[in-house]
Amino acid sequence: MQLSKQLNLNKRQSTLLACIVLSIIVCAVVLTGFLYDEDRIASNLEVRNAAPSFDHFFGTDWLGRDMFSRTIMGLSLSIGVGLVGAIGSASISIILGVIAATMGKVADSIVTWLIDLFLSVPHLVSLILIAFAFGGGFKGIVFGIALTHWPSLARVIRSEVMQVRSLDFVQVSRKMGKSRWWIAKEHIMPHIVPQIIVGILLLFPHAILHEAAVTFLGLGLSPHEPAIGIILSESMRYLSVGMWWLAFFPGICLLIIVRMFDKIGDNLRMLIDPHHAHR
Amino acid sequence: MSILEVDNLSVSFKQYTSGLRQHTQEVISNLSMELVSGEILAVVGASGSGKSLLAHAILGILPSNAQTSGKIRFDGEVLTTKLQEQLRGKEIALVPQSVSFLDPLMRVGAQVRTSVRKGKAKEAQKKVFERYHLKEEVENMYPFQLSGGMARRILVSTAMVSGARVIIADEPTPGLDSVVIKEALTNFREFADQGCAVMLISHDIESALQVADKVAVFYGGTVLEIAPAENFEGNGDRLQHHYSKALWRALPQNDFTCEFKN
C-alpha cells in the first residue's frame, strides 16, 4: 500500500502490478525447476542431515541432497502437473457448461445430473479411485484432477451463459434476425471469457494441492520423481529424529505458491468483475 | 410547544470518486425546521432527494462515513450522540417504509413487544393489536406472511407501544391502495391528537395534505419553505416558492384542469 501511494497508482494499477509480480515469481520457480539438472540434487554424503545454514538454506536430507533445490524442482513439477490437470478440467467444464446452457432441457438435466454425480463422492476418494485405475503415475494424477475438478466451474459457466442469453439485448438481437454465431461472438463471448479465465486460475490452487495430496498418499507420482508430495511423505520417517526442515520448508513453499495463484485469480476477478471494477 | 428543533443541519458523505481521491458530497445543507406537539409536519419532495437521511440524522443512525453539522434540540436540550442513543425508540420513534424493516425470522408479535419501554410488554402488544384490528393469530406470523395493510399496522404499532413523543414516519404510504393509505394517515392524525409531534416524510403531497398541519417543501437538500396546509389551494398563489408552486400544480387535479380552463 505504501508503495502504491509513492508511485501514485490507483487500485486498478496496483492490482495489475501485484498480478505481474506474482506471475513473474511463479514463472521463475517453474523455469528454475526445469533448468536444474540432476546434479543439483546429487547426494553428497559429507553433508548428510544438515540443519538449514547459509550453504543450504533449507538444510539437507539423509543422502546429503540440498533441500532447497529439491523443493524448487518439486514445486515446478507440482505446478506443471496442476496446470495440465486444471486445463483439462477447464476444457471439460466449458464444453459441458455450454452444452447445458444451449442445447435444451434434456441436455441440461443430463449435465446437471453428471455434476451431482461427480460431486457426490469426496474429491480425494475419487482421485484415489482414478489414480488406482490408471495404476498411479503422471497419467493417473492428471486424469484424476481433470475428471474431478470440473463440476464447480461447469456450474458457473452454465448459469452465466443462461443468464446472458436471457438478457434483453440478446433477445432483441435475436428478434432482429442476427445469427446464432453472431450473438455468440458479440454478446456471449465477451461476458463469459473473462469468467472462464478467472475460473481456470482459481482451479490451479486446488489442482496443485490435490496433486500434492495424492502423491503424498503414495498413489500419485512415482517415488523417483522429485515431487513435493514425495518429499513430504519421505520426510515423515525422519521427523521423529528431529529433522523438521525436511517437512517445514517444502510445505511452506507449496503454501506460498498456492496462495499466490489464489491471489492472482482473486485480483483478476476484481479487475474483470464490473461490481468491483470501480473501487 | 415545540419538542424537536432542527437548526442549520447539514449532512455530508465522504466518497471515493476515482482512485484514492476523496470527495465530500453534501446531501442536506443548512436545514432548519421544528416539530410541535399536536401537529403533523409533512416533509414533501421528490423521491431520492435525501429526505430519509433527515430522519436518520435526527435518530443518529446514519452510516459511519456520514458527517453532520448544526444542532438538533429535543425539549430544548442539544442532542448529542449519547442522548440520541438514550432517546431512540423511547422518546423518538421511527415508522419505516416497508415490511423489509422487520426481522424476517422473528414473529411480529415479538418484534412489537421489543419496542415496549414501560410496563408489561405482552399486555401493551395485545392492546395495540386490538386497537388496530389485528387478529390474535397475527402475533405468531412472520413478516413475509403479512399483507401490505397488516404490515403497515404492525409498523405503526411499534411506534405506538413505545410511548414516544416524536414520531418520524418515513414514506409510510408507497405502493399501498387508497384504503390502506387513508387508514395509515388517520393513525398519524391520532398520534398528533394525543399530543405527539409527527413528522411525515413523503413524496406524495396529495395524501400528505389530507392530514398535515404544515408542509415543508424539501428540495436540493434543504427546506425551501414551510407553509400551512391551507396555503395549498387554488393555483397555489399563497405559496412563496416557485418549486412549491410547481409541485402543487403538477398534481393532476390542479394544473391539468387549469390548463384546459385557460
Next chain:
Amino acid sequence: MRWRFTRNLGIFLFWKAIKMASLLVAISFLSFLLVKQSPIDPIQAYVGADMLNVSPEQRERIEEYWGLNEPIMEQFWSWGSAILSGDLGTSMIYRLPVSEVIGERFINSIALMSTAWVLSGIIGFSMGVLAAMKKDTWIDRIIKWYCYTLASTPTFWMGLLLLIVFAVWLNWFPVGMGVPAGVLAEDVNIMDRIKHLILPALTLSIIGVANIALHTRQKLIEVLSSDYVVFARARGEKGFTLFWRHGLRNIALPAITLQFAAFSELFGGAVLAEQVFSYPGLGQATVEAGLRGDVPLLLGLVLFSAIFVFVGNLIADIIYRVVDPRTRKEQSYAAK
C-alpha cells in the same frame, strides 16, 4: 397445514431417494469399470509377497474363486446383486467382510470427524461473527488473512507441523497409531484413544474453520446493513442485544447448513489426517485399499463415502425446510 407440510416433506424425501439411488447405481458402475481397467494385479494384492511362489495353476484357481476370468459385465452383475443383498464382498488385505472393515473403521473415523466438525463449526462461526462485528479493523483483517491462508494450506502439511511441534518437540502426544502398538484392542482404554485423537482432530479443525468463518462474516455483514437492523437501531437496540436478537437468528441457519454440506471436504481431510497420524479410520483404509489393490474394499469405501456425503446434504436440505419459516410456510401455501 401441518398435514400438508408433512406430505410435502414426504414427496421431497421420495424424490431425493430416487436421485440417490440413480447416483449410487451410476457410481457403482463407473467405479467398477475404473478398477477393472487398472493395471494393478488383484491377484498380487490377494497373495501379497508370496507372489513368486504362486504357480500358474494356483493363479488360475484364485482367479476362478474371485470370478476374475468372467466377462466384465457378468462380474459387475454378480457384484451388484451381491451388494443389493447386503454383501459387499471380502476385503483382500484384511481377509474380513468389507462391511465389517468399514463398520469398525467408521466408528474410529466418526469420533475424529465429529470432533473436528463441531470444533471447526463453533470456532469458525465465532471468528466470522467477530470479523463482521469489527469489520475493517485489524481484527477483521487478521481473521480474513488467516482464513485465506488456511484455504491454501495442504491439510497433510498442517498435520506434519502439529506432529513436529506437539509430538516430537514437546513430546505431549505419541507420534502415531490410533492405539498404542502391541496392545490388544480390548485393552485400550478411553484415555489412550482420546490421546491419539487430539492431533488429527486438531488438524482437521484448524483447516476446517476457513470456509465457515468467511461465509459467516459475509452473511453477518449483509445482515448488519439490512433495513431491519437499521430499524432495530432506530428503536434503541445496540451492541450485543442487537446481535443476539437479529444477527444470530439470521446467520445461524445458513452456517449450520453449510457445515452439513461440507461433509465431502471433511471426509477428504480425514483421509489425509488419518494417513499422517496413522489413525485407523476409513481414510487410512481407503489409501491402503488403493495402494495394495484391494478392489472390494475400495469399491465399498467409494459407495460408503458417497452415502456419507449424501446424508450431509440431505440433512442440510431438511433443516432448511423444517426450520426456516419462509420455506416451511411457502410450501404449505403453494400446496393450497
